[in-house]
Amino acid sequence: MPDTAHTPDATPQVNAPDMPRPRVREVPAHDIGGGLALLLGLVGLLAGAGVTVLGARFGADGKTGLAVALVVGGILVALASLIAMCGLNTVAPGQARVVQLFGRYRGTIRTEGLRWVNPFTSRDKISTRVRNHETAVLKVNDAYGNPIELAAVVVWRVEDTAQAMFEVDDFLEFVSTQTEAAVRHIAIEYPYDAHDDDALSLRGNAEEITEKLALELHARVEAAGVHIIESRFTHLAYAPEIASAMLQRQQAGAVVAARKLIVEGAVGMVEEALTRINEQGIVELDEERKAAMVGNLMVVLCGDRAAQPVLNTGSLYQ
DSSP states (O other), X not given: OOOOTXXXXXXXXXXXXOOOOOSOOOOBOOOEEHHHHHHHHHHHHHHHHHHHHHHHHHHHTTOHHHHHHHHHHHHHHHHHHHHHHTTEEEEOTTEEEEEEETTEEEEEEOOOEEEEOOTTSEEEEEEOSOEEEEOOOEEEEOTTSOEEEEEEEEEEEESOHHHHHHTSSOHHHHHHHHHHHHHHHHHXXXXXXXSSTTSOOTTTOHHHHHXXXXXXXXXXXXXXXXXXXXXXXXXXXXXXXXXXXXXXXXXXXXXXXXXXXXXXXXXXXXXXXXXXXXXXXXXXXXXXXXXXXXXXXXXXXXXXXXXXXXOOOSOTTX
C-alpha cells in the first residue's frame, strides 16, 4: 500500500484522538569525527605517561619539587585524556544516539561511524530501522454487531528520536497499544459484509479500509515520533460461533446473483431468437405460440438439469 501519511490533498478525515503537541523535537548534536578525538586522546595519554616518567627521574636526582610537579601534571594529563576518550561513540547504520547533559536534551547523533561528543553527556541508543508489529487475533463486533476476528501488521520506524525518547514512556509499547486500539476502532465502524452495494465493508473494500487504518495510526503515534510506512489486515473472518450461518448467507447471495445473471442472459437469448424468427419468416407465431416458445426456452436455459424433450404428435391446441 502506498504511503498516505503525507498526502494532505487526498487525506480523508479520521476519528483519531487529540494527542498533545510535542514539547521537544529532534536536533543534530554537536559532535566531531571520532578518529581525531581518538588520536588526540592517545597522544594525551602518551604525553601524560612521559611526563610522569620524567618526573620520577627528576625525583631520583634529588629534584623533589620539580619531580612532584611533573608527576602530578602527568597524571592529570593522562586522566583528562581518559575522560575525554569517554566521549567516543560508535554509531551503526540504522541507529542513532540521543545525547543528554544533566537531564537536558542536547541533540541526536545520526552520522555513522566513530563520533565524539562531550564526555559528561549520556548517550542512549535508539534504533531507526524499519520494524514490523503484528497484532494478535482480536475478536470484536463489526458495525452490524456481528462478532468477527481480525489481525493486522504495521510497518513503522522511528522518525523523531527525541519524541520517541521523551514524549512517551515506552515507544514500543505505545505503538503496540495504539495499533490495537486503531484496529478495534476501524472494525466497529464498518461491517464485515455490507448489505448495500455502495457501503464500505471490511471484506469488500480492503484497500480503502487499510488506507483509513494507516491514517488513523499515523495520527495516533505521531506524538511519539513514529512514522507509519504501511498497514495491512493479515486475518479477517467471522467468529467461529456464527461462521457457518454467515457462510450460508454468503452462499445464498452468490446463488441469487448467479440466478439473476442466468435469467438476464436467458431473456436476451429468447428475445434474439424471436426477433430472428420474425425477420427470416421461418414460421408465423401467434401470441399463444410465442408464449409457449418463451416458456420452453426459459425452462431449458434456466434449468439446473438437462432438458427432457417431449415430442408433440398433435397440434398446440389439442
